Amino acid sequence: xxxxxxxxxxxxxxxxxxxxxxxxxxxxxxxxxxxxxxxxxxxxxxxxxxxxxxxxxxxxxxxxxxxxxxxxxxxxxxxxxxxxxxxxxxxxxxxxxxxxxxxxxxxxxxxxxxxxxxxxxxxxxxxxxxxxxxxxxxxxxxxxxxxxxxxxxxxxxxxxxxxxxxxxxxxxxxxxxxxxxxxxxxxxxxxxxxxxxxxxxxxxxxxxxxxxxxxxxxxxxxxxxxxxxxxxxxxxxxxxxxxxxxxxxxxxxxxxxxxxxxxxxxxxxxxxxxxxxxxxxxxxxxxxxxxxxxxxxxxxxxxxxxxxxxxxxxxxxxxxxxxxxxxxxxxxxxxxxxxxxxxxxxxxxxxxxxxxxxxxxxxxxxxxxxxxxxxxxxxxxxxxxxxxxxxxxxxxxxxxxxxxxxxxxxxxxxxxxxxxxxxxxxxxxxxxxxxxxxxxxxxxxxxxxxxxxxxxxxxxxxxxxxxxxxxxxxxxxxxxxxxxxxxxxxxxxxxxxxxxxxxxxxxxxxxxxxxxxxxxxxxxxxxxxxxxxxxxxxxxxxxxxxxxxxxxxxxxxxxxxxxxxxxxxxxxxxxxxxxxxxxxxxxxxxxxxxxxxxxxxxxxxxxxxxxxxxxxxxxxxxxxxxxxxxxxxxxxxxxxxxxxxxxxxxxxxxxxxxxxxxxxxxxxxxxxxxxxxxxxxxxxxxxxxxxxxxxxxxxxxxxxxxxxxxxxxxxxxxxxxxxxxxxxxxxxxxxxxxxxxxxxxxxxxxxxxxxxxxxxxxxxxxxxxxxxxxxxxxxxxxxxxxxxxxxxxxxxxxxxxxxxxx
Numbered sequence: 001x002x003x004x005x006x007x008x009x010x011x012x013x014x015x016x017x018x019x020x021x022x023x024x025x026x027x028x029x030x031x032x033x034x035x036x037x038x039x040x041x042x043x044x045x046x047x048x049x050x051x052x053x054x055x056x057x058x059x060x061x062x063x064x065x066x067x068x069x070x071x072x073x074x075x076x077x078x079x080x081x082x083x084x085x086x087x088x089x090x091x092x093x094x095x096x097x098x099x100x101x102x103x104x105x106x107x108x109x110x111x112x113x114x115x116x117x118x119x120x121x122x123x124x125x126x127x128x129x130x131x132x133x134x135x136x137x138x139x140x141x142x143x144x145x146x147x148x149x150x151x152x153x154x155x156x157x158x159x160x161x162x163x164x165x166x167x168x169x170x171x172x173x174x175x176x177x178x179x180x181x182x183x184x185x186x187x188x189x190x191x192x193x194x195x196x197x198x199x200x201x202x203x204x205x206x207x208x209x210x211x212x213x214x215x216x217x218x219x220x221x222x223x224x225x226x227x228x229x230x231x232x233x234x235x236x237x238x239x240x241x242x243x244x245x246x247x248x249x250x251x252x253x254x255x256x257x258x259x260x261x262x263x264x265x266x267x268x269x270x271x272x273x274x275x276x277x278x279x280x281x282x283x284x285x286x287x288x289x290x291x292x293x294x295x296x297x298x299x300x301x302x303x304x305x306x307x308x309x310x311x312x313x314x315x316x317x318x319x320x321x322x323x324x325x326x327x328x329x330x331x332x333x334x335x336x337x338x339x340x341x342x343x344x345x346x347x348x349x350x351x352x353x354x355x356x357x358x359x360x361x362x363x364x365x366x367x368x369x370x371x372x373x374x375x376x377x378x379x380x381x382x383x384x385x386x387x388x389x390x391x392x393x394x395x396x397x398x399x400x401x402x403x404x405x406x407x408x409x410x411x412x413x414x415x416x417x418x419x420x421x422x423x424x425x426x427x428x429x430x431x432x433x434x435x436x437x438x439x440x441x442x443x444x445x446x447x448x449x450x451x452x453x454x455x456x457x458x459x460x461x462x463x464x465x466x467x468x469x470x471x472x473x474x475x476x477x478x479x480x481x482x483x484x485x486x487x488x489x490x491x492x493x494x495x496x497x498x499x500x501x502x503x504x505x506x507x508x509x510x511x512x513x514x515x516x517x518x519x520x521x522x523x524x525x526x527x528x529x530x531x532x533x534x535x536x537x538x539x540x541x542x543x544x545x546x547x548x549x550x551x552x553x554x555x556x557x558x559x560x561x562x563x564x565x566x567x568x569x570x571x572x573x574x575x576x577x578x579x580x581x582x583x584x585x586x587x588x589x590x591x592x593x594x595x596x597x598x599x600x601x602x603x604x605x606x607x608x609x610x611x612x613x614x615x616x617x618x619x620x621x622x623x624x625x626x627x628x629x630x631x632x633x634x635x636x637x638x639x640x641x642x643x644x645x646x647x648x649x650x651x652x653x654x655x656x657x658x659x660x661x662x663x664x665x666x667x668x669x670x671x672x673x674x675x676x677x678x679x680x681x682x683x684x685x686x687x688x689x690x691x692x693x694x695x696x697x698x699x700x701x702x703x704x705x706x707x708x709x710x711x712x713x714x715x716x717x718x719x720x721x722x723x724x725x726x727x728x729x730x731x732x733x734x735x736x737x738x739x740x741x742x743x744x745x746x747x748x749x750x751x752x753x754x755x756x757x758x759x760x761x762x763x764x765x766x767x768x769x770x771x772x773x774x775x776x777x778x779x780x781x782x783x784x785x786x787x788x789x790x791x792x793x794x795x796x797x798x799x800x801x802x803x804x805x806x
Contacts, residue, residue, distance in 0.1 A: 017160040018147055018160055020164075020383045021156065021159075021160065021376065021379045021383070023379060024382065025336045025340055032333045033136050033139050036132060036135075036136040036139075036333075037132075037136040037140075039129075039132055039322055041133060043129025043132060044129045044130060046129070050314065051113075052121075052315070053117040053311050053312065053313055053314060054311065055112045055297060056311075057309050058306065058309065068296070111303070112303075112309055115299060116311045119297060119298075120295045120297040122287075124290050129319070135276065143273070146262065146266060151261055152262050152265050155261075162248050162252060163380065163391055165245055166394050167386075170242075171239070171399075171403055172390045172394075175393045175402065175403075236411075239403065239406050240407065242403050246394055249395060252373075256371070256373045257372065257373040257374075260372055262375055262376065263371070263372060267341075270344065273334075273337045274337045274341060277334030280327075280330050281327060285327065288323045288327070291320045292313060292316055293313055294310060296310060296311070297309040351374050352369040352373070352377045352378060352388075354392050357389050363392070363396045365396050366392045369395075405441055408439075408441075408442075412436070412440040413442055417440070417446060420432065421446070424453075426451070428451040430449070430451035431452055431453065432453040433457060434455045434457075435456045438461070439461070439462065444463075444468045446469070449469050450471045450473050452469070452472060452474070455476075457480045457482075460481065460482040461483045462485065462488045462492075463485050463487075464488055466492070472495060472496070473496065473497040474498035475492070475498070475499050478502040481508075489512045493518065496516055496518065497520045498521040498523075499521070501522075501524050501526070502526055503525070503526035503527075506538070508526070509526075514541065516543075517544065519547055520546050520547060520549065521548065521549040521551075522547060522550050522551070523549075525553040525554070526554060527555055528555075528560070529554070529556070529557065538560040541565040542566070544565075544566055546569065548571045548572065549571065550570060550572070551573075551576070556577055558583060559586070559587040563590075567590040567591050567593070568593060570593065571593065571594065572598075573588075576600045576601055577600065581602065582602040582604070588614065589610050591614060592614065594614050594616060594617055595616060596618060596621075597614065597617060597620050598619075599621070599622055599625070600625075601624045601625070605626050606632055607633070607636075609632070609635070613638075615638065617639045617642055620636070620639075620646070622646065623647075623648050624650075628653060629653070630647060630652060633655075634658045636661075636662060637662060640664065643664055643667065644665075645665060645668050646668075648672050648673070648692070649671075649672045649673075650672070652675065653675065654676075654679075655675065655678065655682060660682070663687070665685045666688060667688075667689065667690040668682075668688060669690070669692040670693055670696075671693060671715070672694075674696065675698055676696070678702060679702075680703075683705050683708055688710065689712045690711075690713045691714050693715065694715045694717040694718050694738065696718075697719065698720065700721065700725075703727045704727070705731070706725070706730040706731065710733055711731045712733050712735045713736045714738070715738035715739075716738070716739055717738045717741050717742070717761065717764075718740070718742075720742065722744065724748060726750060731754070733756055735758050735779075737757060737761070738759075739760075739765070740763045740764045742765050745766050747771055749772075749773040751771060751774055755778055755779070760780060760784065761786040761787075763787050767788075767791060769791065770794070772799050775795070775796075775798070775799035775803060781803055781804070
């Protein structure tokens with residue numbers, strides 16, 4: 001015998017976790033299947049263990065067998081099982097016969113029993129229990145088919161696994177508790193705001209109700225973190241598990257939400273069950289009356305001498321009752337299947353809304369689901385709606401961010417972050433975080449931080465905790481997707497002095513940047529060109545009332561008009577245009593108070609005329625352009641305060657004579673050009689302190705170089721100089737003299753006149769020796785002398801001693 005439990009396990013789902021996808025009607029029909037299976041197994045057992053039929057010969061015979069209807073058996077007592085009336089002949093011929101006696105009577109009766117069972121009993125009466133078992137197994141197989149089908153079973157198994165883990169995850173409990181606490185506090189705050197407009201009696205009642213629900217939680221928040229219950233604090237392992245769950249939910253959502261295979265499979269198997277129910281009820285209702293207790297059997301008379309036997313079907317009465325009972329169960333099963341189809345087709349099961357969950361939990365960013373994902377959630381709701389509510393936590397980006405913060409705080413403790421503090425080029429104590437999944441809250445526990453640099457961080461949210469960084473003055477955001485809470489914006493508006501932003505498109509420039517009223521330096525790096533209008537997409541800067549320095553590294557085609565919004569206070573403007581040509585400079589004319597202007601990589605062929613109207617300009621840097629001539633340099637005399645002019649990394653072939661008009665020039669850098677000579681009028685700029693003409697093609701220096709008595713730095717390296725004018729050594733204030741990589745053969749002994757010289761570079765020339773007078777430069781040491789090693793060794797010992805001891 002096969003236990004019923006084995007058959008049930010064979011036909012139904014093996015994973016007990018699948019019960020979350022079995023609504024009440026599936027559970028009910030499963031028990032109906034078990035009952036029907038028991039009916040079938042009971043009938044089969046009777047068929048196999050008990051005598052099926054018992055036959056007795058009729059002592060009457062007739063050429064018309066229909067006349068012999070075993071009436072003596074049917075009519076005895078109240079035999080009401082015979083339901084068919086035979087048509088008798090008008091004048092039947094009936095005679096009595098006698099059986100043939102032999103020694104095989106028992107064998108003859110056994111043979112007749114089997115013969116008549118196979119020939120006389122209706123097939124439905126013989127195979128009814130087997131049909132019940134077969135139909136019930138088909139019901140069970142069809143009901144659990146989607147749990148076995150390869151295209152659906154993997155999705156279902158993954159869903160119930162994720163659903164169970166989400167339901168039992170400690171993070172789910174903590175997230176729901178935090179939301180509950182926040183909502184309780186919101187209610188309390190709202191009530192307190194309304195206290196001014198309510199009478200004292202009503203106020204007292206409201207306060208009692210709210211405080212009873214929120215006082216415990218509010219008090220717990222006032223306690224230090226270490227006093228919180230361990231149930232609300234995730235350890236590192238639990239945090240990593242919750243993080244993995246978020247990734248699993250994302251991948252499962254992408255995998256399942258695009259198709260409706262599960263929904264279609266469930267509809268098809270339900271439709272098949274309805275069809276099977278209709279088929280069973282129809283043919284069973286027709287065939288059940290054929291289960292008769294007394295049947296007439298015709299046997300060849302050569303075997304026993306009798307040709308008509310009256311047989312009793314021993315289990316016909318029981319089978320008839322079981323059949324009607326089975327039909328009733330199938331009818332109830334069919335009603336459940338019809339209800340299931342109504343539920344499937346009447347409701348929109350391909351869409352699932354978390355609106356109620358959003359209202360209950362206060363987590364507003366939980367997205368609605370569709371297709372198979374929605375259908376699975378509808379099924380789980382029929383089991384227990386709490387599953388979907390707890391599962392929704394792992395669909396929320398806000399919840400994922402909170403978990404990320406918990407994990408970050410575990411990994412990046414305040415002690416670990418303090419070890420990363422270092423001084424930046426601006427001499428501020430800087431915390432530099434690189435490629436983290438977010439900003440740890442522990443960073444707010446370092447009040448000594450003056451500069452915060454976040455590079456390649458994803459999903460950064462600057463919370464109100466930034467108010468703890470009381471020394472913060474500088475913020476750098478390098479390719480970070482960032483959100484700033486309102487309280488943090490308010491704090492940054494008051495305290496932030498320097499802001500560095502690196503981005504990929506103008507849409508990534510945060511709007512809160514335009515409200516930093518105390519910002520003094522703004523450094524922008526990224527594409528600012530609007531793809532539609534091809535104009536710089538930089539909004540108004542009028543609220544940046546303290547802005548002094550503006551740096552833009554982009555691909556501009558003109559100076560942004562919004563720069564004019566800060567014309568009165570802006571002191572320094574730097575444009576690094578990455579080799580894109582700027583055609584319009586009209587906005588520069590408004591910057592009348594500008595002290596420093598840098599136009600680098602702007603593909604300039606001439607000095608823009610707008611520059612000449614900047615009467616307060618002190619520094620002009622035109623690095624890395626396409627300048628070939630600077631005839632416009634005469635107009636720079638209108639910039640009477642200009643002291644620094646840098647024209648390096650261009651293609652300038654000569655310097656015009658009227659360079660001498662720049663009487664106040666102190667720094668002039670014309671390195672990395674194509675100069676072959678220097679005009680003597682250049683050295684009439686008597687206030688020059690810094691002169692760099694390196695990396696050109698200069699073959700000689702004018703003797704007028706001696707006029708520059710205030711010169712402190714002079715570089716003519718990487719040229720073709722063969723001889724140095726003696727007048728050069730009259731510049732007694734020279735501190736740095738760079739003459740490397742030329743063709744010099746000798747150095748004048750007058751070098752001893754340079755008493756303030758601290759650095760001398762002569763490496764890469766054709767010198768055979770150095771003058772002994774080099775030791776008379778009191779400030780020059782071996783470390784400040786850049787020459788070939790052998791030249792130092794050729795100096796007299798006392799000169800070497802002076803250089804080493806200076």
